[in-house]
Amino acid sequence: MSDKLILPRAVEAAIRSVNPATTRRDFLKSSGALVLTLSAGAAPVGKALAQAAAAGPYTDPDYLELDTWIVIHPDNTATFYVGKTDGGQGTGTAFRQMMCDELDIAYDNAKLVMGTTDITPDQGGSGGSDGIERDGWPMRRTAAEARRVLLELASERLDTPVTGLTARDATISVTADPSRSVTYAELIGGRRFDIALSGDNINQTTGIAKVKPVQDLRVIGQSIPRYDIPGKVEGTNSWAVDVKLPGMVHARNVKPPIAGATLRSIDESSVSDMPGFVAVVNRRNYVAVVCEREEQAIDAARQLVVDWTPPAEAPFPASDDLFDYIRDTAPTSVSDTDDAGDPDTAFARAARVVEAEFEVPYQGHTAIGPAHALADPSDGQMTIYSNDMKSYGLRNGVAAFLDMPRDRVRVVYMDGPQMYGRTAADDVGFEAAFLAKELGRPVRVQWMRDEETAWDTKGPAYTFKMRGAIDGDGRMSALEYDARAIDYNHVNYNEPDTVLIAQLMGIRRENPDPGEAKIPQTQYAIPNRKMAASVISLPLAWETPLRTGNLRDPDGPQVTFAYESFVDEMAAAAGADPVEFRLDMIERSDEDPRLRRARSLATVRAAAEHYGWDSRPSPNPRMLEGGGPIATGRGIAFTHRNGTVVATIAEVEVNRETGGIWVKRLVCAHDCGLVVNPLGLTQTVECGMLHGLSRALWEEVQFDAEKVTSVDWATHPSLRHADTPESVEVVIVNGDPNPDRPDLPHYGAGEASHKPMIAAVANAVHDATGVRLRRVPFRRERVLEALRAYS
Amino acid sequence: MSLVTLRVNGQSHEVDIEPGTPLLYVLRNDLNLSGPRFGCGLAQCGACTVIVDGVAIRSCVTPAASVSGEITTLEGLSRDGQLDPVQQAWIAEQVPQCGYCQNGQIMTARALLDSNPNPTDAEIREGMQGVLCRCMTYYRIQKAIKRASRETAAASFRDGDTPASEGAKA
Numbered sequence: 001m002s003d004k005l006i007l008p009r010a011v012e013a014a015i016r017s018v019n020p021a022t023t024r025r026d027f028l029k030s031s032g033a034l035v036l037t038l039s040a041g042a043a044p045v046g047k048a049l050a051q052a053a054a055a056g057p058y059t060d061p062d063y064l065e066l067d068t069w070i071v072i073h074p075d076n077t078a079t080f081y082v083g084k085t086d087g088g089q090g091t092g093t094a095f096r097q098m099m100c101d102e103l104d105i106a107y108d109n110a111k112l113v114m115g116t117t118d119i120t121p122d123q124g125g126s127g128g129s130d131g132i133e134r135d136g137w138p139m140r141r142t143a144a145e146a147r148r149v150l151l152e153l154a155s156e157r158l159d160t161p162v163t164g165l166t167a168r169d170a171t172i173s174v175t176a177d178p179s180r181s182v183t184y185a186e187l188i189g190g191r192r193f194d195i196a197l198s199g200d201n202i203n204q205t206t207g208i209a210k211v212k213p214v215q216d217l218r219v220i221g222q223s224i225p226r227y228d229i230p231g232k233v234e235g236t237n238s239w240a241v242d243v244k245l246p247g248m249v250h251a252r253n254v255k256p257p258i259a260g261a262t263l264r265s266i267d268e269s270s271v272s273d274m275p276g277f278v279a280v281v282n283r284r285n286y287v288a289v290v291c292e293r294e295e296q297a298i299d300a301a302r303q304l305v306v307d308w309t310p311p312a313e314a315p316f317p318a319s320d321d322l323f324d325y326i327r328d329t330a331p332t333s334v335s336d337t338d339d340a341g342d343p344d345t346a347f348a349r350a351a352r353v354v355e356a357e358f359e360v361p362y363q364g365h366t367a368i369g370p371a372h373a374l375a376d377p378s379d380g381q382m383t384i385y386s387n388d389m390k391s392y393g394l395r396n397g398v399a400a401f402l403d404m405p406r407d408r409v410r411v412v413y414m415d416g417p418q419m420y421g422r423t424a425a426d427d428v429g430f431e432a433a434f435l436a437k438e439l440g441r442p443v444r445v446q447w448m449r450d451e452e453t454a455w456d457t458k459g460p461a462y463t464f465k466m467r468g469a470i471d472g473d474g475r476m477s478a479l480e481y482d483a484r485a486i487d488y489n490h491v492n493y494n495e496p497d498t499v500l501i502a503q504l505m506g507i508r509r510e511n512p513d514p515g516e517a518k519i520p521q522t523q524y525a526i527p528n529r530k531m532a533a534s535v536i537s538l539p540l541a542w543e544t545p546l547r548t549g550n551l552r553d554p555d556g557p558q559v560t561f562a563y564e565s566f567v568d569e570m571a572a573a574a575g576a577d578p579v580e581f582r583l584d585m586i587e588r589s590d591e592d593p594r595l596r597r598a599r600s601l602a603t604v605r606a607a608a609e610h611y612g613w614d615s616r617p618s619p620n621p622r623m624l625e626g627g628g629p630i631a632t633g634r635g636i637a638f639t640h641r642n643g644t645v646v647a648t649i650a651e652v653e654v655n656r657e658t659g660g661i662w663v664k665r666l667v668c669a670h671d672c673g674l675v676v677n678p679l680g681l682t683q684t685v686e687c688g689m690l691h692g693l694s695r696a697l698w699e700e701v702q703f704d705a706e707k708v709t710s711v712d713w714a715t716h717p718s719l720r721h722a723d724t725p726e727s728v729e730v731v732i733v734n735g736d737p738n739p740d741r742p743d744l745p746h747y748g749a750g751e752a753s754h755k756p757m758i759a760a761v762a763n764a765v766h767d768a769t770g771v772r773l774r775r776v777p778f779r780r781e782r783v784l785e786a787l788r789a790y791s
Numbered sequence: 792m793s794l795v796t797l798r799v800n801g802q803s804h805e806v807d808i809e810p811g812t813p814l815l816y817v818l819r820n821d822l823n824l825s826g827p828r829f830g831c832g833l834a835q836c837g838a839c840t841v842i843v844d845g846v847a848i849r850s851c852v853t854p855a856a857s858v859s860g861e862i863t864t865l866e867g868l869s870r871d872g873q874l875d876p877v878q879q880a881w882i883a884e885q886v887p888q889c890g891y892c893q894n895g896q897i898m899t900a901r902a903l904l905d906s907n908p909n910p911t912d913a914e915i916r917e918g919m920q921g922v923l924c925r926c927m928t929y930y931r932i933q934k935a936i937k938r939a940s941r942e943t944a945a946a947s948f949r950d951g952d953t954p955a956s957e958g959a960k961a
Contacts, residue, residue, distance in 0.1 A: 087889050088888035088926060229881075232887045232893055233886070233897065235824075235866040239891070244823070298832070367925060416889070418889040418925055683885055686927075687927045689927075691926070693927075712833055713831060713836055718925060719927055721916045722916045722917070724929040724933060728930045
């Protein structure tokens, strides 16, 4: 075990950024206006820094103080503190751009610190692609307020009214005589603003100042390269997996081999002679093995002899029987309905009626790096180094779970493998903290690959039953929609009574989460509707590897696959072009015509135009010409996600002999309002699409009636290099009816482009072959079967 | 425990480990080289890739004691303070999202270009097939490999070397 202390870069940067000789917390606590009196030569390093950082207690930074958000340094640079996390989608860079713009400081002269519970205000971490859409606003407003205060100070210093001053690059000058100027550092460098903000909650945080009109923004809108990329490429980035503390040990979990099994006994002597053995820790069905070295813990966890009693009844049906189970089981609740018009009459009068069913299996997050956390119990406190995207929730949950005061627990957010929802990063933080408290030593836990793939939370499996009517005018006059999702006892973020260790310890909440199944947003004119979505439960609701939790755009890809496939099916039944059929239904919809409808129309049209879409019905009437094995087709899918509008066109090649699908070209028209960073947005949209493509082509959790059998990359496959499209094109759209309005909002990205991807692929396969794919994922054996059944 | 000598990024290290210890844990935990990362422990994903004598290997399943050659990790790719052309291309194309797998992508791409300086699209797909990215940065990775190939060829042309046979494999 190395004694070298590696201090997390985020902490180090945060501490050093204020002043080498004081800490971030001291700065926030200090009451005097001047905190920068200590000699810079007194800079503590290494362990002294760590001790200063670990001193506690860890009180919450007050979001109603301007000093919580922004610090101006003596060298005329700034540091911003925000309560978000960035899984690599460039939100950190975007937030920095937003705040630089409002503050009038060059991007290169500012830094941004994210998501560490005792030094950044609680904005909840990440989730729901709401960082830019919602959390960027308090950041912009606080930066604008700091600029306002600086202008006031400059006005006094330069004896000139604020209206006669110009702020630029962290310097304020007299507009009429630019030789008279003062820098931000000269005004307030190293000192507190001591300005109170207002707002009923952190999202409402504001000062007196107003944000700039869009026309005055200079940093927003620039394609600035992401600040986190060089360190990730050079190998100098500091990750949550990298943190090492003196005396730390390594733990690995031992999970029940059969879901619902109960522990009868543990033979500790099976591992106690192994090198580096420290302890076996057991509470009811939770078992962990702790060793000095990482590989020792891995070996010992594999060798530990544990006797388990299998459950009396099967915990769940095998995955091959899952969809029949869903259809045959009475729902636990109906979670979403939408009824309109008179569907019965519409069906009675229909020129054509179409019925369809769709199925989507459980799919996993399966992070590339299994869940991990390091917990340090020093000084009766608890510090958790984690990549959990909701670091504040992890702090709160662990404090409750361990019955510790909240201000004795902190979470240091650091980079880690992608998050995309409620992952085992939550579970493992609790496990590390529990073990660290038990052993009184820093404990690092990482899940193994089989554990991650089998036991991480899943996106729920769905069945859909739909029926639609086409009237005499070739329009969709009615829709019946019946969706069912296995989502009972849905696991939410960082709950001390639903994290896996709590469940295995026997903790049960009185009322399990009812779960949720969704109906689609009716973005089209479908006057007569009967729509319902119901939740189903499995026999085993607790301690199950088939836990459901939020997976990227929860429910969206499943619901949009069924809905947008069915709309395509209706277009085909009407003999209409799929783009024109959708445009007609959008034009006649009762959506807000000035905003939503205009943006929908602009986005669908932009996708079609960029793709070079030629108007004709699907399937391609010439699909059988040529006679070779490769059939080519195109398909569109359209959706909204919160404020963002997205239309995606996929061009596919289907090999009729093998069933293999290659998505050759993707075009995504994406309207998320004001774009903060076009480069970062484009990359995020590309990756969101390809993750959707992975779910379309490959991803499915499989299990027998005892356990999950998807345990690695062979049994829960993912998109690979060979599947990559030849071309991925992102078209940034601003479909606002008043595109130049000064208050153009910024909406989210991350999940929107992920949502319609499965449907776009399925619709393209139909165009190419005439075959409607009804069961996700579209693996070649299933596609081949469908092709054969069709011909 | 036994003493094992490893040559990593041009330096020699002696470590006292159990003979079967995978190279990954020695690099990460004894030598504090955090480029290679644990992803699966099964040689399926590539996150742990290092280069040994020019060949990309999976350090999660390779016993440290079995490695006698020169090991290069992500930290050792740069030369004389200059990033490797692959790393430069990675930054230019803004490849990583979360970045956790990128060690494996970069190291595998480096070894691929060492054995085939001017790969076709199909050869890139084939050569990179075993390295997984859950953020799905594949599209940019492939662009970056082509850029690194192009710019290395242009640089050696400037340096007076024989230019790589552009288009020979197209």
